[in-house]
Amino acid sequence: MNKQSISKVNLFLIGLKSRLEENLDIFKNITVVYKTGLKNFKGIGTYDSDKIKFNFNGKTESLSMDGLTTKLCDTAVNYDSMILTYSERGTDILIEADNKNVKMKNIDIKEEETISNSINETSTLLNRNYYIKVGKADKLLKEIGVMTKEGKVKNYKIRKYNQIDHYVELFDEMLNDIPRNKVINILDCGCGKSYLSFVLNYYLTEVKKIKCHFIGLDYKESVIETSRKMAENLGYKNMEFHEIDVKDYIPKNKIGIVMSLHACDTATDMALALGIKLDSDAIIAVPCCHRELLSQYSYEPFKSILKHGVFKSRMADILTDGMRSLLLEAKGYDVSVVEYISPLETPKNIMIRALKNKDENEDLMAEYFNLMSSLNVYPALYGFLNE
Structure with missing residues (x-):
């Protein structure tokens, strides 16, 4: 030349x-x-x-x-x-x-627009335009166990694949409202094997071209080691994982998003409290079991209704997530509560999405305190915030 x-x-x-x-x-x-x-x-x-x-x-x-x-x-x-x-x-x-x-x-890198035949034959979302597409995302889908080595989505994993993709869809709806700093730091509390972090990492980095860094926290050494190995296999260098209790974690940089998926009982409250304390731009939680308020709350006007255990249990679920949402609003977050997946698949299907857009609201805090008094409860979220 x-x-x-x-x-x-x-x-x-x-x-x-x-x-x-x-x-x-x-x-x-x-x-x-x-x-x-x-x-x-x-x-x-x-x-x-x-x-x-x-x-x-x-x-x-x-x-x-x-x-x-x-x-x-x-x-x-x-x-x-x-x-x-x-x-x-x-x-x-x-x-x-x-x-x-x-x-x-x-x-x-070109995407394959058609979905695997195994999905077309069995999926309840036949016409869905998937965010995590078969073809381009094959390496990721194989690593998280959704796809076979031959490139077919496993029949018994189709439901999981649909759930993961719908989570990405709900996450994507928030992106325009999240400040685009140089890098969006995303904290996954109680990350487990971090499947959603890997999927979101792929989507933000390779589809949306957004710079991001993921931090996974879990107290189990085995799942942290598994997550580290998966990140290595995928070549995802913008991830780190720590064996630590969520409430003991101190970040080195500004956290943009705190997320928690199916963290049991008050573990969800730990994640929400950490997000509020860190003044994160967004908090996303899909709560799991709700045991805490069930043993605490009482409300005299509903006494004749709540004598039935199933009603008392369902009301405890609503009160738990409702008071979580109210406290987030009181702390300056715009909150939306949506069904993450169909209630036919699991009754624990609520997603709480919170975007920080204002200062603390004293009137809402007063309303929250009145509820604590009226229901005779002391929610874990409020306790974690004041530790």
Whole structure:
């Protein structure tokens, strides 16, 4: 290749250096194919310990990005043309160069628009436009156990796949109202095996092109180790996991979103309290069992109704989530409560979504205190907030 073309390639590579520094967590690799006549010569570079490990012609070198740029340009002198691909999660940047032209373009990785036959035959959402699409998201779906190695969604996992995708849909509805700082830090409280964090990481990074960082908390060492291994397998470097009690966690950076999925009983309250204390921009919770207020509350006007255990239990569920929602509103959050999935699948199907958009409301706090007094309850959420 001539000097003029190589100089243009060098300028493009300087731009990629800045991009690498900004997007290191989602960088995958750099590949280059040099051509002479009908022969191709391929090199590949991967990030390793602050260096690019570059393999070409059977030799591997550890280079800085500046060093790699020099290497790529010096090597191009010996060939007729080159095609360089800079790969990030969800995006490829292509540089094509020969003695006549040098051009660079972004390529979004194509999605397969059709859903697997196994879904079309059995899913209750036949016409659903999935947010997490079969095809592009296969590696993720296989890692979380929803898809077989052959690329088919498992029949007994279709319901889970639909639930996960609907969660993403409800999450997506909030995105426009969440401040777009440089990076959105998302805290998953009681993360378990972190399936939803992995799915949201994929969606935000590779579909929406939003910079994000996920932090998973759980007190079980086994699930934390599993999550770390899955993140490694997927190449999701923008994730960290900690074996710690939620109420003991102190973040290093501003937390944009706190989420909690099916955290048992007052574990949901711990997550909500942490989100409020951290002044997070958004809080999302799908509560699980509701045991706390059932043994506390009493209301004389309803005495003849609440003598039936099933009514008392259902009312406890409503009171628990209702008072959670009211306290979030009192703390300056705009709250919406929706059915996450059909009640035919599970009665524990409520999702609480809260967006911080105002200061604390003293009138609502007074209303909350009046309810505490009238019902003779002391909710865990209020207790955690005042520890």
